[in-house]
Amino acid sequence: xxxxxxxxxxxxxTGEDTGLSETELLAPVIAEVKQKSGVxxxxxxxxxxxxxxxxxxxxxxxxxxxxxxxxxxxxxxxxMDAAWALYEAWVRLQHGDIDTALVYGFGKSxxxxxxxxxxxxxxxxxxxxxxxxxxxxAALQARAYLESxxxxxxxxxxxxxxSRAAGRANPYALDLPDPDPTVGYEVAPLRxxxxxxxxxxxxxxxLAAGDRARELCERPAWIxxxxxxxxAHQLGARDLTRSESAALAAARVGVGDVEVAELHAQFSHxxxxxxxxxxxxxxxxxxxxxxxxxxxxxMATGLIRIGEAAARIHDGSATRTLAHATSGPCLQQNLVCxxxxx
Amino acid sequence: xxxxxxxxxxxxPGGYTRxxxxxxxxxxxxxxxxxxxxxxxxxxxxxxxxxxxxxxDGSAVTGEFVExxxxxTVESWSWVPRPRxxxxxxxxxxxxxxxxxxxxxxxxxxxxxxxxxxxxxPPRELRTGMRxxxxxxxxxxxxxxxxxxxxxxxxxxxxxxxxxxxxxxGRALERFLEGIAEGRFLGHRCGVCGKVYVPLKGLCPVDGVxxxxxxxxxxxxxxxxFAVNNIPDPRAPEVPFVSAYxxxxxxxxAMLALVAGVPADQVRMGxxxxxxxxxxxxxxxxxxxxxxxxxxxxxxxxxxxxKDHL
Numbered sequence: 001x002x003x004x005x006x007x008x009x010x011x012x013x014t015g016e017d018t019g020l021s022e023t024e025l026l027a028p029v030i031a032e033v034k035q036k037s038g039v040x041x042x043x044x045x046x047x048x049x050x051x052x053x054x055x056x057x058x059x060x061x062x063x064x065x066x067x068x069x070x071x072x073x074x075x076x077x078x079x080m081d082a083a084w085a086l087y088e089a090w091v092r093l094q095h096g097d098i099d100t101a102l103v104y105g106f107g108k109s110x111x112x113x114x115x116x117x118x119x120x121x122x123x124x125x126x127x128x129x130x131x132x133x134x135x136x137x138a139a140l141q142a143r144a145y146l147e148s149x150x151x152x153x154x155x156x157x158x159x160x161x162x163s164r165a166a167g168r169a170n171p172y173a174l175d176l177p178d179p180d181p182t183v184g185y186e187v188a189p190l191r192x193x194x195x196x197x198x199x200x201x202x203x204x205x206x207l208a209a210g211d212r213a214r215e216l217c218e219r220p221a222w223i224x225x226x227x228x229x230x231x232a233h234q235l236g237a238r239d240l241t242r243s244e245s246a247a248l249a250a251a252r253v254g255v256g257d258v259e260v261a262e263l264h265a266q267f268s269h270x271x272x273x274x275x276x277x278x279x280x281x282x283x284x285x286x287x288x289x290x291x292x293x294x295x296x297x298x299m300a301t302g303l304i305r306i307g308e309a310a311a312r313i314h315d316g317s318a319t320r321t322l323a324h325a326t327s328g329p330c331l332q333q334n335l336v337c338x339x340x341x342x
Numbered sequence: 343x344x345x346x347x348x349x350x351x352x353x354x355p356g357g358y359t360r361x362x363x364x365x366x367x368x369x370x371x372x373x374x375x376x377x378x379x380x381x382x383x384x385x386x387x388x389x390x391x392x393x394x395x396x397x398x399d400g401s402a403v404t405g406e407f408v409e410x411x412x413x414x415t416v417e418s419w420s421w422v423p424r425p426r427x428x429x430x431x432x433x434x435x436x437x438x439x440x441x442x443x444x445x446x447x448x449x450x451x452x453x454x455x456x457x458x459x460x461x462x463x464p465p466r467e468l469r470t471g472m473r474x475x476x477x478x479x480x481x482x483x484x485x486x487x488x489x490x491x492x493x494x495x496x497x498x499x500x501x502x503x504x505x506x507x508x509x510x511x512g513r514a515l516e517r518f519l520e521g522i523a524e525g526r527f528l529g530h531r532c533g534v535c536g537k538v539y540v541p542l543k544g545l546c547p548v549d550g551v552x553x554x555x556x557x558x559x560x561x562x563x564x565x566x567x568f569a570v571n572n573i574p575d576p577r578a579p580e581v582p583f584v585s586a587y588x589x590x591x592x593x594x595x596a597m598l599a600l601v602a603g604v605p606a607d608q609v610r611m612g613x614x615x616x617x618x619x620x621x622x623x624x625x626x627x628x629x630x631x632x633x634x635x636x637x638x639x640x641x642x643x644x645x646x647x648x649k650d651h652l
Binding site: 052055056112115116119124125126127129130131132133136137138139140141142143144147184185187188189190232234235236237238240 | 360362370389390398438439447448451464
């Protein structure tokens with residue numbers, strides 16, 4: 001079943017708590033995507049969020065208030081970035097008995113200590129008891145990558161500078177200054193600008209199948225391939241200098257000839273690892289939105305990559321684009337989605 | 343997160359009980375008893391820390407456990423200049439992927455490189471390939487924290503030794519220091535070559551003859567050559583500091599002394615300087631009477647005038 005992204009909406013992301021609850025943050029985004037797509041009841045609804053961000057079990061259930069779930073709707077949730085919710089919705093659409101799906105993700109990482117909340121996703125036997133935070137682990141991968149590739153810290157700076165400049169031109173991303181290379185390390189070899197900022201935000205996408213997509217959208221972004229693969233969880237059991245799972249997902253999807261790539265790189269070295277894994281030639285425009293280094297509303301960031309890549313097709317500026325999303329420590333799991341105009 | 347005190351906490355009362363199974367359980371049991379073990383996969387690799395499956399292909403591992411380490415190699419590292427409360431060390435340290443000898447995979451742990459001030463840069467000895475060993479806790483309970491941290495192999499020791507002496511300055515030096523005690527630089531002129539040596543030596547090293555003709559020279563001179571020192575010295579006002587050969591006016595042999603009162607990167611060959619004396623009431627028969635030489639507001643001496651004194 002041919003399936004397309006027909007509408008994409010995101011919040012104006014913020015670097016601090018603006019006093020809204022997660023549901024309040026999400027509600028206007030859902031309202032806008034319904035209005036933009038012209039659909040208010042969907043064949044399937046799927047969301048991605050993380051209860052640990054608010055420290056409350058089943059907190060995602062409250063978000064359904066923003067969707068309107070009465071009379072009862074067909075609904076599911078993943079405790080992952082909403083890019084995986086989109087994958088589930090895409091699979092659901094392959095059954096052929098429905099032709100629309102709503103996907104959304106949201107996260108307020110301002111409410112706790114995100115670097116330590118991410119420690120909770122680690123294996124509870126060997127890793128979590130040591131208390132390694134997200135940035136420390138990413139820095140281990142950065143060190144391994146720099147040493148094996150010969151790249152320098154200046155190459156990381158260049159990624160951060162380009163991402164922040166693009167983010168300043170994106171009304172939804174944060175307004176971050178040019179990186180200052182004289183600041184000290186956050187965790188060596190990473191400096192603060194190499195690390196995606198704490199961000200609150202939400203995003204939503206409407207998927208539609210076949211002719212319904214053509215009715216709802218002038219230039220649907222047809223999903224030509226979508227796949228996700230995983231590496232071993234133990235960092236010491238895999239080669240951190242490469243992303244084999246991203247390369248495998250890309251090989252299965254077929255990523256040749258893309259003009260734009262939106263990559264879920266939460267640390268500047270991750271972009272370099274992903275470029276290599278996905279085999280992106282130099283001419284491909286990477287993260288024209290600024291990417292996660294310019295706005296990282298956790299649990300929506302990966303979905304936003306799909307939305308931004310689809311938006312380039314919607315507005316006619318590209319005909320074939322790639323979106324990538326990741327989950328787990330140090331790019332453990334990777335999703336690749338390639339979209340095309342008609 | 344806001345800097346105010348949290349108003350909500352997520353915590354499982356009494357902690358969460360987990361069963362560990364035979365593979366992880368074996369590793370933790372050996373850990374408690376002070377041994378590091380890995381498990382052998384069907385393909386013959388040794389996985390540390392052990393998992394029930396081969397991380398390469400997901401197949402079940404064999405039941406064979408292999409003792410590994412204690413020697414280990416650092417495969418990657420990150421440096422934490424400001425530890426978090428949740429971190430195992432509360433002073434700067436490294437996280438490292440550490441592969442024990444005999445294992446094919448690495449385990450994550452903290453690497454303690456000694457005492458550093460908060461915000462410190464990564465120490466130079468921290469390198470991929472570095473050899474380390476575990477530091478075991480004396481009381482162990484069967485958790486990954488039974489290893490307190492890893493520590494580098496011993497590559498250097500600090501040899502502190504003190505031997506004591508009574509050294510006479512010798513007649514010549516004693517006479518020179520008598521002069522210094524009065525604020526004067528004394529030298530000897532050689533009766534053969536006519537050169538003046540400051541400090542006086544009582545002999546001419548060129549002609550090999552005794553010298554006796556005492557000459558007083560001024561406390562001004564010229565820098566012939568110099569070095570910028572980056573290792574602290576109690577006599578120097580700061581780091582970096584400059585040590586220089588100074589050719590006192592009227593002397594034919596340059597003398598080693600500190601140069602200060604000018605940024606290290608502005609010291610030049612040919613620069614004119616004068617001795618900076620301590621207050622007279624502090625003087626004794628010692629070179630400490632002179633703090634250092636400071637620049638004079640005079641034009642530099644051309645290279646030709648000092649080239650024979652280098």
